[in-house]
Every structure is written in C-alpha cells, then in structure tokens.
Amino acid sequence: MASQEKCRIIDHQKVGPQHYKLVLASDYLSKHAQPGQFVQVKCSDTLDPLLRRPISLHQISPEHKTFALLYEVVGKGTNELTKLFVGENLDLFGPLGTGFQLDSQRNKHLLVGGGMGSAPLLALAERLTGQVSILLGAKTAANILAEADYNKLGHNVAVITDDGSKGKKGLVSDLLLERISQDSVVYACGPKSMLRAVAEICWQKKVDCQISMEERMACGIGACKGCAVKTKGGYKMACKDGPVFKGEDIIW
Amino acid sequence: MVDLSLELAGIKLKNPVMVASGTFGWGQEFADYLDLNKLGAIITKSITLKPREGNPPPRIVETPAGMLNTIGLQNEGLEHFLRNDLPFLSKFNTPTIVNIAGESVAEYVELAKRLSKEPMVKGIEVNISCPNVAHGGMAFGTEPEATKQVISAVRKETTQPLIVKLTPNVTDITVIAKAAVAAGADALSLINTLVGMSIDIETGQSRLGRLTGGLSGPAIKPIAVRMVYETARAVNVPVIGIGGIMTGNDAVEFLLAGAKAIQVGTANFVDVTASLTILKGIEDYVDRHPRSLNFS
Numbered sequence: 336m337a338s339q340e341k342c343r344i345i346d347h348q349k350v351g352p353q354h355y356k357l358v359l360a361s362d363y364l365s366k367h368a369q370p371g372q373f374v375q376v377k378c379s380d381t382l383d384p385l386l387r388r389p390i391s392l393h394q395i396s397p398e399h400k401t402f403a404l405l406y407e408v409v410g411k412g413t414n415e416l417t418k419l420f421v422g423e424n425l426d427l428f429g430p431l432g433t434g435f436q437l438d439s440q441r442n443k444h445l446l447v448g449g450g451m452g453s454a455p456l457l458a459l460a461e462r463l464t465g466q467v468s469i470l471l472g473a474k475t476a477a478n479i480l481a482e483a484d485y486n487k488l489g490h491n492v493a494v495i496t497d498d499g500s501k502g503k504k505g506l507v508s509d510l511l512l513e514r515i516s517q518d519s520v521v522y523a524c525g526p527k528s529m530l531r532a533v534a535e536i537c538w539q540k541k542v543d544c545q546i547s548m549e550e551r552m553a554c555g556i557g558a559c560k561g562c563a564v565k566t567k568g569g570y571k572m573a574c575k576d577g578p579v580f581k582g583e584d585i586i587w
Numbered sequence: 588m589v590d591l592s593l594e595l596a597g598i599k600l601k602n603p604v605m606v607a608s609g610t611f612g613w614g615q616e617f618a619d620y621l622d623l624n625k626l627g628a629i630i631t632k633s634i635t636l637k638p639r640e641g642n643p644p645p646r647i648v649e650t651p652a653g654m655l656n657t658i659g660l661q662n663e664g665l666e667h668f669l670r671n672d673l674p675f676l677s678k679f680n681t682p683t684i685v686n687i688a689g690e691s692v693a694e695y696v697e698l699a700k701r702l703s704k705e706p707m708v709k710g711i712e713v714n715i716s717c718p719n720v721a722h723g724g725m726a727f728g729t730e731p732e733a734t735k736q737v738i739s740a741v742r743k744e745t746t747q748p749l750i751v752k753l754t755p756n757v758t759d760i761t762v763i764a765k766a767a768v769a770a771g772a773d774a775l776s777l778i779n780t781l782v783g784m785s786i787d788i789e790t791g792q793s794r795l796g797r798l799t800g801g802l803s804g805p806a807i808k809p810i811a812v813r814m815v816y817e818t819a820r821a822v823n824v825p826v827i828g829i830g831g832i833m834t835g836n837d838a839v840e841f842l843l844a845g846a847k848a849i850q851v852g853t854a855n856f857v858d859v860t861a862s863l864t865i866l867k868g869i870e871d872y873v874d875r876h877p878r879s880l881n882f883s
C-alpha cells in the first residue's frame with residue numbers, strides 16, 4: 336500500500352546537464368519500496384503543473400531510512416523540482432506500481448539502461464546477487480548517469496554512447512547483443528525504441544526479460560485508466576500492472 | 588459539527604460531496620486511502636453493457652491547470668460490475684450511484700432495467716455526455732430530441748432515482764436540461780468534459796492517441812459554475828455541480844450558484860483524500876456563514 340506523505344529533503348545535487356538527484360527521508364517508503372516501483376511527486380502547490388509526476392525509486396536505503404530520486408528536467412513539473420532546498424518537504428505518494436521480480440534461482444543478471452532509464456536500475460542492482468552486469472547507454476558521455484554508484488557496487492559496468500564520446504559508439508542494444516547468453520535474465524528501462532529492441536533480442540534468444548514502461552499518468556493507482564499499455568492480454572495500466580512488464584507481453 | 592445531510596432526488600446523502608464518474612474507479616482503488624463511509628455518494632465509472640477495451644494511448648495529457656483525457660470508457664461491462672464491484676461498494680454506508688453509457692437507446696434501457704433489480708444501487712446517473720466514443724455518448728446529449736428519447740425510454744424501465752449527466756459542448760445547456768427533465772430526470776449533473784485538443788509542435792501530431800479529448804480540472808471551473816447557475820434557474824429539479832473543484836471554496840461557489848450537491852473529479856488524481864478535504868472546507872464555510880447555504 337502506498338502512503339501520501341511529506342518527506343524531508345536530505346540532499347539535492349545536480350548530477351548531469353539537466354539531471355538532479357534528490358535524497359529524501361521516509362521510514363515508510365524506504366521500508367516498503369521495491370526496485371522498479373515509483374512515487375507520484377507533487378511538484379508545486381499551484382494549479383499548473385496540476386497532476387503529480389511519476390518518478391522511479393533510484394536508491395532505496397531502509398538502513399538509513401532514506402531513498403533517492405534521479406530526475407531530468409524536461410518540462411514544467413521537473414523544473415519546479417529544481418527549486419527545492421535541503422530541509423524543505425516534498426509531497427509524495429508511493430510506493431506505487433509493480434516493480435521488478437527478483438528471482439533468486441537465477442544468477443546471471445543483465446541490466447540495460449538507456450538515458451534516464453539508468454535511474455531505476457540502480458535500486459535493482461543494489462538488491463541483486465550473483466553475476467550482475469550493467470549496460471548503460473546515452474546520447475553523450477555527459478548523459479551517462481550514476482556510473483560511479485554502479486561501480487561502487489562492484490558490478491561489471493559497460494558504457495556506450497550515440498556519439499562515441501564515452502565507451503563504444505552505438506546503441507545499448509548493441510552491447511546487449513554482445514553480452515546476452517541463454518542463461519541470462521534481462522531487466523531494461525529507457526526510451527520505447529530501445530525497450531522494443533531489447534524485447535526483440537530477448538525474444539529471439541529465448542531469454543526472460545522485464546522492461547519498465549513509461550506512459551503519461553494521472554491517478555497512479557489504476558483508477559483513471561489513463562496510462563494504458565497494449566499487451567497480449569489487452570490494455571494494462573502502467574501505474575498498477577506495471578511499470579515493469581514481461582517483454583514478450585507487450586504489443587509494440 | 589454542522590449537519591450537511593440532504594435528500595437529493597430521493598437519495599439520502601450524509602453530505603453533498605460525491606466523487607465523479609471515471610475519477611474514482613470502482614471505489615476499491617481509493618478504499619485504502621480514505622474512509623468511503625464519509626462520502627456523500629460514490630458515482631461509479633461509466634458502465635457499458637459489453638466490456639470495452641478503451642482507446643489507444645496516449646490517453647491523457649496535461650494542459651494549463653487541466654488535463655485532456657480520451658479513455659474511451661474502458662470497463663469490463665455490466666455483468667462483471669454486478670459480480671465483482673457492486674458487492675464491495677455495498678459494504679459501505681454510502682449510496683452507490685451507477686453511471687451508465689450506451690451506444691444506443693436499447694443499451695441504455697437494458698442497463699437501467701438490470702440495475703433497477705439491484706437493491707444496493709441507490710441511483711442511476713445517465714452519461715449522455717462522453718466525448719470520447721464513436722457511437723452514442725455525447726450524441727444523446729447535444730440534441731434535445733435525442734435526449735428526450737433516451738431519457739424517457741430509461742424512465743419507463745426504472746423507478747430508481749435518475750440523474751442525467753449533461754455535456755457542456757452545446758450552445759445552450761438549458762435546452763438540453765429542460766428536455767431531460769421533461770423526459771423524467773430526477774436530477775441533473777453537470778458538467779462533463781469539454782472537447783479539446785493539444786498538438787505536439789515537434790511532430791505536428793495530436794498529443795493524444797485519438798485526435799481530441801475531454802478537458803477537465805480547474806481550467807473548466809468558471810464555465811461549469813456559469814452553466815450550473817443557468818441550469819439551476821431553468822429547471823425545478825436539483826442540480827449537481829461538477830468541474831474543476833479542488834477546494835472547499837470551489838465547491839461553495841457551485842453551491843452558491845444553485846447546485847444542491849457537487850462531485851469531485853480530477854482533484855482525486857492530485858490528492859487521494861481531496862474529496863474529504865473539500866468536505867471539510869464546506870463545513871468550515873457553513874460554520875462561518877450559517878445562513879448562506881440551505882442545509883437543514
């Protein structure tokens with residue numbers, strides 16, 4: 336169950352060209368949130384922006400009673416967030432949605448993040464054991480997010496950029512093709528075109544894959560039927576049935 | 588505490604705050620976050636005879652102080668509602684009003700007939716104002732003759748309190764309001780969403796999967812208040828005000844314009860407990876202005 340609460344801001348840093356990391360305090364959220372879940376953030380007290388904005392849990396630290404969000408400024412709501420100071424409160428509703436399924440029987444994990452999609456995978460990487468590889472892709476070197484945090488976990492990290500400014504030049508799905516093997520499990524988050532490429536590769540290789548889908552949302556609890564994702568079982572709601580879906584279930 | 592109870596179209600309400608169709612799911616989605624017993628009434632999402640899968644995404648987009656939606660009446664159909672959702676709603680001491688939508692007069696009639704047999708249904712809200720479907724929907728709410736036809740057909744089949752939900756997408760809402768009342772409506776609720784459009788200037792395409800959508804939220808409130816004012820003076824049945832109500836003060840505006848009760852819609856998405864905060868705001872107002880609204 337989600338809770339609506341005002342969380343104190345512990346830290347707020349710029350971490351990329353348009354990217355910020357917020358660290359917040361909450362006993363409840365840090366205890367109950369699972370990797371792949373998200374929170375609905377009230378970005379302002381005014382009527383515009385009106386609706387809450389969905390942001391994924393980036394780090395979940397029950398031992399410190401904190402969690403982190405990593406966001407990119409793309410419009411009104413996320414721009415409002417940049418004005419927040421440490422010590423202020425932020426109104427959040429969460430944790431929401433169905434996150435990643437952690438299967439302890441499997442031990443070869445491939446995490447594939449494109450652009451902002453690298454954000455929610457960190458919370459997952461923190462919980463996974465076994466052989467974990469992180470594949471990060473972005474337009475340029477500056478847009479590679481949280482690489483240091485991934486490195487700290489001691490996992491294998493590979494980077495690729497569209498312009499070759501860091502790592503190889505190419506798409507993160509190219510990296511996936513190089514690394515994938517029959518016994519891997521794939522988890523992916525990023526732009527739709529990337530997710531589709533990932534799902535198709537996994538389909539061909541008969542590898543299980545979980546992908547996190549983004550749709551514009553209103554209520555966040557499955558009531559308004561706004562964030563529809565087309566699946567083999569009909570329209571599903573990204574906020575409740577997802578955001579994490581099985582790659583093979585999505586109709587692109 | 589002030590007593591805000593009232594009787595509306597024969598339905599006993601603890602207070603004038605209802606939750607609007609399509610913005611509160613089937614109640615269950617919100618039950619973890621607020622006590623449903625405290626609401627005046629729960630209006631269900633529109634129910635259709637057969638299941639409907641809804642419109643292709645994107646289904647929503649935010650606009651200044653509002654949002655456009657084109658959900659397309661996604662629901663599992665009448666039978667599923669009766670089996671799975673009504674029993675849950677029946678557990679609460681709050682009247683359930685079922686909102687119905689049809690593609691034809693016959694479908695509306697069939698829905699009303701079935702719901703009349705359900706003792707736990709305390710009223711029917713007839714949606715003749717959905718802008719997001721190809722057949723039926725708003726067509727019945729923009730032509731007075733069509734309104735009369737569908738409402739009188741439904742009226743014949745049910746003794747349930749009948750609320751007719753009106754669309755603002757007309758030249759003169761009082762014409763439709765009078766037609767609905769002449770055909771037997773016990774109350775009117777207004778407004779449903781205004782047809783709108785938003786274009787992504789980078790792609791040149793609509794931001795919605797379907798060209799247009801229905802505008803809701805604070806942006807439509809002044810239009811809704813005006814229409815409630817006009818309608819309340821044109822008909823002799825109670826009017827329920829809907830449109831952009833975010834606070835108790837917003838609700839009071841509608842009550843002063845002539846509404847007997849109000850419905851909270853988009854605000855439920857911003858704050859799951861919005862309806863109860865709005866109720867508290869009305870109570871505070873009545874405390875401060877004991878004689879300006881007629882509650883007794």
Ligand SMILES: Cc1cc2nc3c(=O)[nH]c(=O)nc-3n(C[C@H](O)[C@H](O)[C@H](O)COP(=O)(O)OP(=O)(O)OC[C@H]3O[C@@H](n4cnc5c(N)ncnc54)[C@H](O)[C@@H]3O)c2cc1C
Pocket residue numbers: 373384388389390391392405406407408409410411412413414451454455548549550551552573578649
């Ligand atoms: C489950 C989920 C998790 C997300 N996690 C993160 C995250 O961890 N970090 C992050 O920076 N962003 C995340 N997003 C995307 C984020 O919600 C949007 O970027 C944000 O809502 C934009 O709000 P805005 O007011 O700044 O921009 P707006 O002015 O509303 O829109 C600017 C642009 O962003 C697009 N957009 C708006 N809302 C969404 C949305 N819900 N999903 C996708 N695109 C949208 C619009 O189409 C437009 O092109 C997530 C989205 C979802 C659905």
Ligand SMILES: Cc1cc2nc3c(=O)[nH]c(=O)nc-3n(C[C@H](O)[C@H](O)[C@H](O)COP(=O)(O)O)c2cc1C
Pocket residue numbers: 559561607608609610632633656658660686714717752778779780802803804805807829830831832850851852853854
């Ligand atoms: C996402 C969404 C779904 C809706 N679905 C329905 C519906 O199924 N039936 C109906 O009669 N009205 C529906 N409405 C209209 C609302 O009940 C209400 O009339 C309208 O949104 C105006 O009120 P508001 O500004 O408070 O939201 C819907 C509105 C929204 C935003």
